Each structure stands twice: as structure tokens, then as C-alpha cells.
Amino acid sequence: MEDSEADPAAILGVIRAETDAWLQRDFEAWADHWVQSPQTRRMEAWVSLGVRVDEGWVAIAARIKKIVERFPEKHTFAGRVRWEKVNVVIDRDMAWVTFDQIGSDTGEDRKRQLRILHRIDGVWKIGCAVVMECTVEEASCPLIEVDADVQILWTNRLARERMLGHPGLAAAAGRLRARRRERDAGLRDAVRSAFYELQSQRPLNVVPKQAWAVKLGEDAAGVSLYCWVLLEDGRVLISFDDAETIERRIACAREVFNLSPAQTRLARLIVDGLELAAASDVLQVSVNTLRTQLQRIFDKTGVRSQAALVRTLLSTEAPTK
Numbered sequence: 001m002e003d004s005e006a007d008p009a010a011i012l013g014v015i016r017a018e019t020d021a022w023l024q025r026d027f028e029a030w031a032d033h034w035v036q037s038p039q040t041r042r043m044e045a046w047v048s049l050g051v052r053v054d055e056g057w058v059a060i061a062a063r064i065k066k067i068v069e070r071f072p073e074k075h076t077f078a079g080r081v082r083w084e085k086v087n088v089v090i091d092r093d094m095a096w097v098t099f100d101q102i103g104s105d106t107g108e109d110r111k112r113q114l115r116i117l118h119r120i121d122g123v124w125k126i127g128c129a130v131v132m133e134c135t136v137e138e139a140s141c142p143l144i145e146v147d148a149d150v151q152i153l154w155t156n157r158l159a160r161e162r163m164l165g166h167p168g169l170a171a172a173a174g175r176l177r178a179r180r181r182e183r184d185a186g187l188r189d190a191v192r193s194a195f196y197e198l199q200s201q202r203p204l205n206v207v208p209k210q211a212w213a214v215k216l217g218e219d220a221a222g223v224s225l226y227c228w229v230l231l232e233d234g235r236v237l238i239s240f241d242d243a244e245t246i247e248r249r250i251a252c253a254r255e256v257f258n259l260s261p262a263q264t265r266l267a268r269l270i271v272d273g274l275e276l277a278a279a280s281d282v283l284q285v286s287v288n289t290l291r292t293q294l295q296r297i298f299d300k301t302g303v304r305s306q307a308a309l310v311r312t313l314l315s316t317e318a319p320t321k
Contacts, residue, residue, distance in 0.1 A: 007124075008088040011095050014124045015115055019101075020077040025068045031061060035118055035127040045132040052302045080104075093119040109133070141249075141314040144238045148195045150176050150188055162241065168216030168225040169240055176238060180217045190214045190229040194236045211307035213273020219243055226272060228314070230307050239314055246271065246314065253316040257300045266293050270306055271313055 014033050021029035034040060036057040044052045054060045081103040088097050095117045102110050116128040142159035144152055151174055155163070163169060170179050178184040190212035216225040219242065227240035241249075250271070254264045262285075269279040276290045283290070294306075303309050 007090050007095070011088055011090070011097060011117055011124050012086070014117065014126065015097060016077065018126060019081065022064075023075040023077055023080070023104075025072050025074050027061075027065055027068050030064065033126055034060070035120070035125045036061075037127075039127065041128045043128075043130045051304065095119075095124065141239050141311070142241060144176060144240075145235050146176055146191060146238060147236075148191065150191050152176055159240075166240070166242075167219050169227060178214075178216050183214070183216050187214050187216075187227070187229075191236060191238075194229045194231055198231055198234065198236060211273075211305075211310045213271070215273070216240075224272070228271075228273075228310055230311060232307075232311070239311070241314060249314055249316050253301075253313045256316055257297075259297065259300060263293050263297050263300075266290060267297055267309070267313055270294075271310055 018030055018033035021027075021033070034057065038056040038058075040057045040060060042054045042060045046052075054063055081101060084100045084102065086097070086099040089095060097113075097115045097117070099113055100110060101113055104111070110133075112132045114128075114130040115126055117124045118127045119125075142162050143156045144159050144163075145154040147153055152171060163171065166179075168179055168183075170177050176187070178187050193212055211231075212229040213226050214229065216227060219225055221243075223243040225243065227238050230237045230239060250264065250268055253259060253267065259267060265283060266279060269282060274282065276287050276294065279285075279290055280287045297309065298304055301309060301312050303312055
């Protein structure tokens, strides 16, 4: 076999072996396929977690070790993971590979991936990995996409299931409405605000608010009901759930991300749509203290905006034991 034929096979073999080592939770075997230098990068974009960049091998290794320790369950590549749209480009001692991966340690999901490899002493090693969750369809919380007039464009399975008899939201003539007429104006205003931000020229990472909580009234037990208008992937989405599910997911997030009691209380108020000034009044804590707590929550969850934090908290499930 000529080098031109052998190199693509060798490169794909390295990526498969690295993926298999990850599924097997074999950190040493996984690390052996990486360039272990300060220039190494691992970049991720998730529907619920937002964007995360780990710079340098030390940071990457520390994070992967922590995940391996926290979630030790092993899986095999065969029968669980497959690749589509595989492209390999080689230029002397560098190569880049793009592919869609279907399936992972967390289930039958789909991610778009880019790997950049270096050939060092004749051996291909991964120097950069980019992993992107394909679409909002992968989210594990109810989602409804709407247009500027709150017409429903798309719903995921969870939204279809939980909209049936939902005490706060209803669909009428293809439009999403609040069940209580006096709450409908607040829903429309939040959607308009989201589209204004989406169509503005400002980068989304400098917009002060990318999640709008809309109070829908109370459930039969008198617990406040909310929905959340979010900006994701260039789309305006509405998420919602019942109070019991939200409390369960907040409790799961506390366990999964090791949130302190104070951080958990702040996270719950953010989900309810409170700004830090309002949360300061509720908690009787200074805004500066809450800013510090919020930054620590961001660090623990790996997100960088309140919108991504809301999505993370609403999507968190207890890890499989």
C-alpha cells in the first residue's frame, strides 16, 4: 500500500482508537493519541452548555480525568458509534479530518467534529479537536421554535408531549399562547425582544441578556409557572416545564456540577428570570457577591452566559449509576 493510501487509514485509525479509549474510560490510552503541548486545543459547542475551550494539554488532561472519574461506565465503539461524511486532507506532516459522529457514551446523539493532527516521528497525533452538537434537536428539555409573531415553526418530542394539558401554555391556530390571556402580552414582548437582539449587529456574547423568563401564572398548587425565551443557533426558542420537573433538574444540577447551597439558590433565581440586582434583594446579599457566585457557577457548568446556564439547568438529568 502506497503512503497516499496508508496515511488516511492510519489517521482514521488514530481517531477511532482515541474515541474507543474514551468510551472505555482508559485515560492513558486516550492521552497517548494527543500532542501533549501548550499549543494543544479542545473546543466544544453544546446546545445546553454553550461554548467551552480548553487551552493546553494540562487543562485538557485535568478535565478529561475528572470526567472519567465522575462517569466511569465503559462502552465499546462497535455497535454504539458510527461515522458519516468523513473527509481527510493531508499536507505533508499535517492533516485535518471532518466527520459526523452518531452515538457516544451518552447515547444516540449526533456531533460534527474536526480533528487536526500532526505527524511526529512518523506517528500521527491529535493537536486540536472541535466538537459541535449538531442542532437544538438534541436538547433534553422541551423546546419550541417560534417566529416574530409567535407562530410555531418546530417543536421537539418533549415539547409535544408536555404541551398536552400544560397549565401555562397552549397552541391556538399554530401560534403559541399563554393560557391566561393577561400573560400573553408578556410572552409576545419577550419574543420581540429576542428577535431584536437576534437581528441586531451586536455579537451575542456582548448582549447583556439572552434569556427572558415569562411568568405564566401559577399551577394548581400555587407554584409560579414560567417559560423561557432563548437565543440558540440563530433561532428563537421557548422552553418550559412544570414546577416539579424544574425543582428536580435544579437538584440534579447541584449534584452533577457540585454547586454550593448559595450557588444553587442563585441558580434557581436566575431560572426564574431575576437579574442580579433583584436576586440581591431576595437573598439579602450584595450584587458583587452574587457576581462572584455567578462566575463560579459558570466555571463549574462550563457555560458563559445566563441563557446557556438556564438551558443547562433545565436539561440536567441525574447521571446513570
